[in-house]
Amino acid sequence: MKAAAGTCLLLMLAAGGAPAQQPDSLGSWELLVGHSYSSARALMQPATLTLEKVQGSPLYSVLDVGALVRGSLAARSWIEMGLRARAGSARPESQQVYGAMARVYRELDPVLVAVGGEYQADGGFDVHSLDATAELTPLGGLPGLGTWVSPAVHLRWRPWIGAAVGDGVRPYARLSADWVQGRLEAGIEETAWLVSGSGRSFVKGDVSVQLVGGVFVTASGELGRSPPTWERSGRFGLGLGFRLARSH
């Protein structure tokens, strides 16, 4: 049994955001970098590079990063194109994910609709998937949906429902929730898919305590099965983090 004398160092890098724009933003583009592009919640989490040292073993790395380029298409719609990697030497190739996507949003208040395409591959590029996706979320209207439950309870949530069409049709639902209280932030996001008549789910969460400015102590974890391999995986990391991102 390996000694559990491990040290973790999380370096969190995130950048994003542009100053408030004038009403005519057609033609302007914005780069956002975060934990993943899978959702607004994931994008606003810091990108993470975790270095793990286990006694008697080399230094391992765990990388989660996503980047998006966002631009206007019309007054009520915009496009995002992104790349992401869930990789590092500490993850076996089968649990690594590389992806690219393009997604078009159309605001139809009271809902927001997104359609797009996503390519995903495992670390060895042995398993590929190319899916078309369509999903929607209500902009608001229920307590805590997209905004704090109340001035005293800084909890908010957002649901998405959608379907991916590739090697079959795969309906899915995603629910994310954030809680902020003073220097403490916590977030969780769960996605559940219906694949060939059986359910798959993947949940990830993080808890951060702000030390000063953009420096945090952060614990993050994930568990479940995610595309394209649907292999069960789980990990937990703890360390110091640094973030430069607009808060949502």
Place this chain on the structure above:
Amino acid sequence: MRRKDGRGHSWTDGGVERAVIRIVRRLSPGFARKRITKKTRLHQDLGWDEYYALRVVKPIRATLHEELEDRAVLDLRTVGDLVACVWNAMEVPA
């Protein structure tokens, strides 16, 4: 100083500010009127997530007769940014 909205109605900058704050307040139940000013941050102070901010588009169209682009709304940081966004969209009288 006055400007005209999309239907030709005349507004002062103070009038636009009051109208925008009323809209923001309706979208932020529980927040006291005095807590919402031009300096109020939409995300940190009111807790709006990225997409919730899009809810301002419809009431601004209905009240101030201005059509804000979604992408511009996504980048707003404060109530003051929103006021400026609407004010800058209005027509400056000749």
